[in-house]
Amino acid sequence: MAITKRTEYALRALVEIVEAGSGKPVSRKEIAKRQEISEHFLEQIFLPLQKAAIVKSVRGPGGGFIVTKDTQKITVWDVFTAVEKNEYLYDKCFFLCNDVCSIHHKCRVRHIWPEINNTLKESMEKISLNDILNHQPA
Secondary structure, three states: OOOOHHHHHHHHHHHHHHHHHOOOOEOHHHHHHHHOOOHHHHHHHHHHHHHOOOEEEEOOOOOEEEEOOOOOOOEHHHHHHHHOOHHHOOOOHHHHOOOOOOOHHHOOOOOHHHHHHHHHHHHHHHOEHHHHHHOOOO
């Protein structure tokens, strides 16, 4: 499982929307400026977040993005699975190489990846956007 900048930036953008928006739409330009993320990259992040019904786009003057769910109900796992490509979900040999790898059946490490993936998934499911918002940086 690979966590990329897409997930990090998506979480930062969601935090920005909730904190800066106070229920009002926040523009992609504002988010980009405050979070130092390119608008183009944000566009690529917001499309899957919209498909996952995590954010909604509001058009027109004063438009932007709003979070569509209670922040307690949006988990890091929800964001991760919305913005990451499927190949990043299970990218270790256990999931990929069973027919291609010549040592697959005698490999001594392939059995660890499902447990590690499950542990990461469980951890991400426990952390909500609300938890992130309530954490105070040191």
